[in-house]
Amino acid sequence: MDLLWLPFSIATIVMYGLGQVFAKETRTFASSANLLMILGVNILVIWSVYWLLFNEPGAHSTMAWLQGIIAAALSGAAYITYYESLKHGKVSIVGTIAGAYAPWTVFLALVFLGETMSLGEAAGVVLVVAAMLIFTLATNGGASNGRRRIELVSILFAVLSLFFWGTSAAMAKGAITEIGNTDFIGVYALICPAMWAVYWLASTKAKFEMPKSNRWILQLSMIFLAAGGITYYLAIQNGNVSIVSPVTNLYPVLTIAVAKVRLRERLTTRQIIALAMLIVSVPLFSL
Numbered sequence: 001m002d003l004l005w006l007p008f009s010i011a012t013i014v015m016y017g018l019g020q021v022f023a024k025e026t027r028t029f030a031s032s033a034n035l036l037m038i039l040g041v042n043i044l045v046i047w048s049v050y051w052l053l054f055n056e057p058g059a060h061s062t063m064a065w066l067q068g069i070i071a072a073a074l075s076g077a078a079y080i081t082y083y084e085s086l087k088h089g090k091v092s093i094v095g096t097i098a099g100a101y102a103p104w105t106v107f108l109a110l111v112f113l114g115e116t117m118s119l120g121e122a123a124g125v126v127l128v129v130a131a132m133l134i135f136t137l138a139t140n141g142g143a144s145n146g147r148r149r150i151e152l153v154s155i156l157f158a159v160l161s162l163f164f165w166g167t168s169a170a171m172a173k174g175a176i177t178e179i180g181n182t183d184f185i186g187v188y189a190l191i192c193p194a195m196w197a198v199y200w201l202a203s204t205k206a207k208f209e210m211p212k213s214n215r216w217i218l219q220l221s222m223i224f225l226a227a228g229g230i231t232y233y234l235a236i237q238n239g240n241v242s243i244v245s246p247v248t249n250l251y252p253v254l255t256i257a258v259a260k261v262r263l264r265e266r267l268t269t270r271q272i273i274a275l276a277m278l279i280v281s282v283p284l285f286s287l
Contacts, residue, residue, distance in 0.1 A: 005239025008231045009247045015228025016099075017254025022221030032083035033196075033203035034210070035218070039079070040193030042222040043229065047189035050230055054182045064178035068187045071171035076192035078164035080199055081157040089154030093271065096255075097158040100278060102246040103128045104166030109242045113173060117242075124246065124284035127277045134274035166245075172233060173241040181237040185230060246282050253279060 078098075085094040103125040109115040176184050200206075210218075235244045253275075 005235045005244055006247075008235035008238065009244055011231040012228050012235060012248045013251040013254060015224045015231060016248070017251040018258060019221050019224030019228060020251070020255045021258045022217050022224065031204060031209070032080070032087065033200040034208060036079060036083055036196040037200045037208065038218065039222050039225060040196040042219075042226045044189050044193045046223075046226045047185050047230065051182055051186035051189065055186065056180070056182065058180070058183075060179045060183070064175060065187070067171055068175035068179055068184045069191055071168045071175050071184070072188040072191040073195065074164045074168035074171065075188065076195040078161040078168060079192070080196070081164065082161040085154045085157035085161065087154065089151060089158065094154055094158040096275060096278060097155060098161035098165070099249050099251060100128050100131070101162045101166035101169065102249045102282075104163055105169045105245040106242045108167060108170035109173070109240075112170065113241070115240065115242050120284040121242070124281040127281035127284070131274040131277040131281070134270050134277070169236065169241055169245050173236050176233065176237050181233055185233060188229070188233075250279075250282055
């Protein structure tokens with residue numbers, strides 16, 4: 001039972017890794033707001049069914065519920081900023097940056113959850129921060145001024161996603177400890193779709209559009225992302241968040257591998273070095 005977090009973490013890597021590629025592939029055919037509405041519907045349906053099947057009635061404190069609501073809201077905000085980052089950025093870059101939230105989660109776990117940080121985890125933090133700087137510099141090279149501004153905005157949104165997701169993961173661990181994984185998923189299924197509906201209304205003035213092509217790929221992406229969210233929180237429930245978070249951060253590696261085949265995206269030498277640093281940092285968090 002001590003290793004129950006591992007299969008759930010592996011499932012999360014697969015689900016998120018493939019879901020990100022498919023999300024980018026359909027991004028050019030629909031707005032971020034419309035995509036988040038579709039994702040919200042999938043999460044509302046799939047996660048509500050999960051809650052109905054596995055919910056166990058029980059009383060919880062108001063503070064525990066509030067912590068769960070805030071954790072869910074931060075995750076919802078992270079999706080908004082992430083989809084915005086995909087507008088003009090390569091999925092292999094912004095996906096890796098946004099997915100590198102483990103150091104922030106580890107820091108919060110150290111301060112607020114009473115966990116300790118080893119020398120390996122500290123070294124991992126240094127590697128991830130350095131890798132993010134290299135990514136930024138490499139992205140700016142060789143582009144026009146207008147293009148540089150666009151890509152910097154994309155990176156900024158990705159960094160916001162990093163902090164939102166990192167904070168959400170730490171708070172979710174605390175909330176799940178109090179209210180349980182199933183009730184947290186039930187809270188998430190209500191909060192995030194509601195946030196994305198507001199974002200959709202503000203961005204599109206209630207105009208819903210489906211992509212004219214690749215609709216089956218779009219739906220497949222949403223199913224992967226929704227299912228990956230469930231396995232991620234199951235992993236957090238059954239393991240230490242300071243370990244689960246770095247391990248599940250391997251999903252950008254799968255994203256990049258698939259993106260190179262399907263989307264034919266190329267990385268510069270410095271970006272490859274930065275990616276290698278991120279990969280090296282992952283096992284360090286578990287030392």
